[in-house]
Amino acid sequence: MDTPTEALHRVFGYDSFRAGQQEIIDHVVEGGDALVLMPTGGGKSLCYQIPALVRPGVGVVVSPLIALMQDQVDALTALGVRAGFLNSTQDFDERQRVEAAFLAGELDLLYLAPERLRVETTLRLLAKGEISLFAIDEAHCVSQWGHDFRPDYLALSELHERWPEVPRIALTATATPATHAEIASRLRLEQARHFVASFDRPNIHYRITTKNEPKRQLLDFLRTEHPGEAGIVYCLSRSSVEKIAAFLADNGIAAVPYHAGLDNRTRAAHQARFLREDGLVVVATIAFGMGIDKPDVRFVAHLDLPKSVEGYYQETGRAGRDGLPATAWMAYGLHDVVQHRRLAMEGDDAHRRRQVLHLDAMLALCETVECRRVMLLDYFGQQDSKPCGNCDTCQAPPESWDGTVPAQKVLSTVLRLRRERGQKFGVGQIADILLGKKTAKVLQHGHDSLSVFGVGADLGNTEWHGVVRQLLAQGLLAVESDYGALVLTDASADVLRGQREVRLRRDAPRVARAKTAAKDRPVVELPAAAEPVFERLRAWRAATAKEQGVPAYVIFHDATLREIATLSPSTLAELGTVSGVGENKLAKYGDQVLETLAS
Template sequence: MDTPTEVLHRVFGYDSFRPGQQEIIDHVVDGGDALVLMPTGGGKSLCYQIPALVRPGVGVVVSPLIALMQDQVDALRALGVRAGFLNSTQDFDERQLVEAEFLAGELDLLYLAPERLRVEATTRLLTKGEISMFAIDEAHCVSQWGHDFRPDYLALSELSERWPQVPRIALTATATPATHAEISSRLGLDQARHFVAGFDRPNIHYRITAKSDPKRQLLDFLRTEHQGDSGIVYCLSRSSVEKIAAYLADNGIAAVPYHAGLDARTRAAHQARFLREDGLIVVATIAFGMGIDKPDVRFVAHLDLPKSVEGYYQETGRAGRDGQPATAWMAYGLQDVVQHRRMALEGDEAHRRRQVLHLDAMLALCETVGCRRVMLLDYFGQKGAEPCGNCDTCQTPPESWDGTIAAQKVLSTVLRLKRERGQKFGVGQVVDILLGKTTAKVLQHGHDSLTVFGVGTDLGNAEWHGVVRQLLAQGLLAVESDHGTLVLTDASADVLRGQREVPLRRDPVRPASRASRSSGASGASGAKGQPVAELPAEAAAAFERLRAWRGAVAKEQGVPAYVIFHDATLREIATLSPSSLAELSRVNGVGENKLAKYGEQVLEVLQATAEDS
């Protein structure tokens, strides 16, 4: 048998492992169980793919990503790995062929959806073959505490009972200490070795901006920083997804919608376009993205507040999987807080308690005056990180101001409406009263006679909305679930009595937008604001020629372009300009199979570029 290092070089084309990978792989190869927490883009898949290739038998991978299994298998086959899958998208003949390959020992890896393991015919099949290991991908799906619970994952604890001698490895990119503990317990991995890699993604620039005109803000962000780049825009509702996708298309930006309300064929077509085309944007609900292995996603944008830090971290982690600079951008405002506070009141007591804790953590991340990356890492149990220098609060530190008097004015208005008039209103009416606006609604209810009418002219409309947003975030105001009206909380009294100070965040005025950070041959801002070196003119020309060649080959084969070669590999080829297959084989990402399949074509592209220069 080959060693893991030999497989890494021969199959995948790399000379060395990333930090943490080899220890995990050696442990599983030796027959040990493992629970792995590693950030998106950290190389989790190799941690089970290489043991499956080294150990005798077939590696069985349990994954919820039915829509992506074909692409996962295509990518492995391009490397010369014998891979197959079984899921509900196949007809009888296709399933029968894969089952025959499994029984004949003609597969290295078999991907299964978790619901397939609940079918007795599947378990009977697996008992007839030799299994090298079980991999449970996206293991956070087993946790009801996490953000993407899947009931079918609960049955995976039975794997150790049916196959006690077969090692298991469970992997996820998003797990707080509480989620980590639940994964371990539910999957029976308390006695396994737990590997927790750092959660930091230093190439991602985190930025959260105050929401004013979100569509226009998004358009400006794309035009000034990510013109022509691939990316994902997340919205909370299906209608928002449709409207934003249409808005971008109307403004000359290639964008398609993706949500559960679209028919399966349309969703599949839009996902396939995103994986196969350069520069396409998908506007989506959270129904899109888990398991997307597209390495050159240059940005993830949120136009609505995510429900949890885990969800936010996983969604933003879909950017920059190639290690190149990427942006996690969010527009966040008062209405986000109101809407989520209302949603958090729904369901049973346990559900409400979880939702409130998730929301409080997400709001704290949005409202912090400190480094956002430090807060993210702290949330996932990685304490003591230094400020990153590559998030908005590091690069443009916001000010903190004493908002106690402003808070008292807001709370007094809510109190007087209730006490003197027996009324409750939403944010707009409260702010109009503070500003002394004689609107029809104010006059209708006689609110111009309240003692608080007009006491807030020291701040503007947007500033008062910011104050209310932060009072909601701090739990000093609450929202009623029925009509979205404002009410006081138990903590409000201390502020009204002057027994508690209320520090507030003043959103900084942003400098002019930075230049575009294209994923092409041009320069880009890297971690801590350091630029990535530009390719020399000759290498840049070769890189673009190689990308065009790769695009044509991918289209001909009906696979995503990164299945042929990643951008990082093409950049290295363009820079080194190898003149022989032996030299090309030394490039990272050029394994044995790809060298044999594409080596001569790559050398021809380089030769043609040299002749034209």
Template sequence: MDTPTEVLHRVFGYDSFRAGQQEIIDHVVTGGDALVLMPTGGGKSLCYQIPALVRKGVGVVISPLIALMQDQVDALRALGVRAGFLNSTQSLDERQLVESEFLAGELDLLYLAPERLRVDATLRLLGRGDISVFAIDEAHCVAQWGHDFRPDYLELSRLRELWPDVPRIALTATATPSTHAEISSRLGLEQARHFVASFDRPNIHYRITSKSEPKRQLLEFLRTEHPDESGIVYCLSRSSVEKIAEFLTDNGIAAVPYHAGLDARTRAHHQSRFLREDGLIVVATIAFGMGIDKPDVRFVAHLDLPKSLEGYYQETGRAGRDGMPATAWMAYGLNDVVQHRRMAMEGDDAHRRRQVLHLDAMLALCETVGCRRMMLLDYFGQKGSQPCGNCDTCQTPPESWDGTVPAQKVLSTVLRLLRERRQKFGVGQVVDILLGKKTAKVLQHGHETLSVFGVGADLGNAEWHGVVRQLLAQGLLAVESDYGALVLTDDSAAVLRGQREVRLRRDAHRPARAKTASSAGGKSAQPAAELPAEAAAVFERLRSWRGATAKEQGVPAYVIFHDATLREIATQAPASLAELSNVNGVGENKLAKYGEQVLRTLHGDDAPPPSEEGEQTLL
């Protein structure tokens, strides 16, 4: 039986494990249970795939991602791994074939959706087979108050009862200390070893900008920083998704919508296009993205405020899985705060308290004057990190200013409307009163007679909206759930009495981060930007070959080879199969399947025949 290191090299084509992987794998291989918290792109899948290949039997992977199972299985089969899945998309004949392969021990890995474990027939099938390990992917779905809660995950605690001798490994990329504890409790993993890697994704540049004209801001961001690159744009509503996708398409940027209101066939088609095409953008609600294995997503953009830091971190983590530079960009404004404050007040008391906590943490990230990455890592329980130098607040620190007097003016206006007129109004009316605008609505209600009318002429309209936004973020103002009217909070009185200072941030102007390199034809070539000119040209030839091969086989390009592997091939220019086998990401099966084609792409008609050493490598 191969050792984990031998499997890593022979199947996956790597000489060494990433930090933390080997300890986890060795523990599971020897029969131990594990709970693994590791960031997206950190190599979680190897932590259960290699034990499944080393231990006797079939590894069973519980995944919530029916739409992605085919791609996951295709990627494994390209490596020579015997993988299959069972889900509702298959015909009866297809399911029976996979079941027979499972029972005959002809599979290494079997993927199942959690819903299938509710079916007695599935439990009987698993009971007749030989299982090496249970892997529970996206384990945060078991957390009842999490951002991706799936009720069927609650049933997975039964695995320990039904198969007490089979090791279980649960994995997630996003969990606060409280979510970590909930996963452990609900899956019965209190006695398991817990492995917590750093959540830091140093290649991702975090940037949050004040929202003014979001469509124009998004278009400028895409054109100046990520032209012709793949990415995801998140919006809160289905309507916004459709409008933004149409807007981008009308402006010459390839984009498709994705939300739960589309029929399953359209969603699957758009997801498939995103995985297989270079430069396509998906505009989506949070219904899209979990488990996406596409390594070259160069940006994730948010046009609406996420509901929680967990959701934000999970979504931004879909960028830059290949370790190359990527951007997490968000446009954030007053309406986001008002809308989310109103939504947070819906539901029962427990739900409201939790929603308010989630929102407060999200707003704190948006309004911080410190390093955003430090705040994120602190939220996920990793204290003591240093400023990262790769977020907007590190690169262009915002100023803070004494906003006590402006805050008092806003709070006093809200107070006088309530006490003197028994009225409540939204942000627009309050700002108009402060600016002394005699609008029809102001005159209709006689608000020009209020003592606060016109006391805010020292600031402009946008500045007053920024003040209100930050007062809402700090909990010094609140929003009523029904009509979005501003009301005071318990903390407002201390500000009005001058007993509490209010510090506000002044957003600095941040120039766009322009592209540093692009390839012929206007296509972005970020992965090749660090290569010498000659190697960059070879890299592009390899990408063209890979694209044609992937299209012919009907699989995503990264299933053939990742960009990182192509860069190494372009740099080293191996002259034989033996030399090619030493490149990271070139395992036995891919060497046999693509080796000759890679050498011909590198050297053309001058490609040498396989050496004797190379022929031995293929055997």
């Protein structure tokens, strides 16, 4: 039986563990329970895969990602790991074959959807075999604080009662201290050892910009910074997904939509294309991306404000899993704030409180003048971080200004409409009144006779929208749930009385980005002589992946191909020293790689 380090080298082709992995693996190998919080791309999978290879029996992995189980099993099979899955997509014969392999001890890992553990036949099957461990992946799904709450996960607490001697390891990339505590409680892992890795993803550049023709902003971002590269664009509505995907395709960017309104076949086809093709952009709702192990996603873009920092962190974490530079870009505007404030007021009191807390944290991240990464890490309980130098607020620190007087003008307008006219209006009418515009609506309601009419000529329309957006973000204005009308809050009075200063972030002017913007990003450079070699290796990998019907990264990651191109090994022994080239891949692809290098 291999030691963990031997399995790491022989199977996965790595010489050393990443930070935190070995301690977790040794603990589980020795039979201990573990709750692991580790960022996407941090190497969570190895924390249960290696113990499953080292301990006697089969590692049972509980995963909500039915659509990805085949790809997960294919990736392990390519490494020489004996893996299988049981889910609702299989026919009777397939399930029988996998069950027989499990009972015969011919599997190292078995993937199950959580709902299968509520079926007595599955529990009886597991009782007949030897289980090395239970791994509960995407463990935040058990938390009602999270955005992926899955009731089927609640039954997983029973695993310990049925198999008290089998170690359990629960893993997630997204957990605040409150979510962390809820996972431990619901899965009965309070006595488990808790491992919390750094949530920092230093290779991701975070950038949030104000909306100004968001479709064109997105197109400019893709063309100038990520031409021909794979990425994900998130929108909140299905119709937005369809429109943005069509817009990108019409403008020469390979893009496909993904949302729950598409039929299963179309969704599966688009997901398969994303995994198997280079440079495809998927425009999606939040339903897309969890568990996708595509390492070369170079950007994640948001055209709508995420509902929570947890959601934002998890979605942006799908970029740059290979450790190479990636971008998390968002266009954010007043409409986002109004819409989310209105939605946050729906539901019962407890739900409203949770939604408001989530939204306040997300808005604070958007409006901050401090380092965005420091705010993100602080949200997840990782305090005392230093400014990162790799986010927009670090690289181009925004100005803040005393917005007390403009804030008073806005709040006074809202107050006078309510007191003098018994009326409530949205931001457009407020801005028109302050700017002194005699529109048909202003004249119809006699708003040109208000004392505040025309007192805001010192700012432009866009600037007044920015002031309102930030007052909403700071809780100094609220939005009525029915019509989106602006109303005062309890905190408004202090501002109106001059007892509270209002600091506002100055929105950066819109500047056309140079076509060479991509060169500004830190990149891992290849020697000039290695560039054509790397491209030949990528072409070989693409052809091999297509022939086998698997994603290209299942063959080798880009980082591995870069190292091969740089080292240019001439023997199998030299190739075997490259990170990511394990025994099975060396035997399977070694000769082809050497032939490609020699061509």
